[in-house]
Amino acid sequence: MIYLQLCIEFFKTGLFSVGGGLATLPFLYAMAEHYPWFTKAELTQMIAVSESTPGPLGVNMATYVGMKTAGPLGGILATFSLVLPGLIIIILIARALEKFQKNQLVQNVFSGLRPAVVGMIAFSATSVLENAFFLAGTDFSSFSLGTLDWRNIILFFVLLFAVFKWKKHPILYIAIGAIVGIVFQF
């Protein structure tokens, strides 16, 4: 029963991958080893496609892997199984938070957490910046003036100025980025 196996595997992945989409990858590689569903090489291709498709990476991977393994129903079941554990846990935590939100200790804990969250998000921003600033196949570790994507860096600063000056909807800036990329053949 391939559908049941998919559900169990992706439920496990959803339950144990703490910290976002990239955390699901080790589980997917383990699946490639245990089941004849897909090979590691296929998985690498699926990651590349999932990264360039809109939506959270973990969700994209579940849909894609489920789809490749057992058709559209497989894709739907794998995705639902992936998000189910998180959904249940968050509902339980949200309930508890509702009760303890006014609690002074809880408020103090969150006062310490918020600046730390800013630091952690600044960290994930660095990899977004790295991806935008360096030419394909290079990163900060191979830094030289030749590995920098100058046209994209200029576009970044122009858009950064625009984002701070006119606070329009993010979709507008994403569309501008896509159009400039196509017109100037980035």
Place this chain on the structure above:
Amino acid sequence: MKDYFELLAAFFRIGAFTFGGGYAMLPMLERELILKHKWSTMEELMDYFAVGQCTPGTIAVNTASFIGYKRKKVPGAIIATLGVILPSLIIIIILAAILQQVSDYPVVQSAFRGISAAVAALIVQSVWGMGKSGVKNLLGVILMILSFYFIFFLKVNPVWIVLGAGGMGAFAYSEIGKKSLKKLLTPFRKEEFK
């Protein structure tokens, strides 16, 4: 009914315009949840992220569940979560067969290069906004720098950072902490002194 549809539509837009995963959807969340619908404050969003770092699941899905629950309890959490995963389901199931070829087209690659610059600009602005509402005193600056240092240079698991910073908060804002760390806790801006 209208509330559920709004939840579904807002999170559908967030899912459909998240490029790059993880916190790349922060600008969309900020726009839809804080500015447009006023379902959440920046502080709450940061609290959800902190919890999301220690619980299973992707950040986008966790945040959807939180906001959905806050609006409409369990059905709201389910609807919002459904909204954020629907774009992935639709795009990948319909286009799986051709996605691989499509993503190799030069014109698609050019578009994604440009999009990467836009996403980078948007996330810098979001981090800036988050810093302004999350870092209010010297202790905040120290915690922010420490958190970045531990995760970027030492590759410490975020769970430990959340536990450490939460513990620091519990101590510093307690009665004993308030007396001994006065200088660290003085707000930068007077109007925020409560």
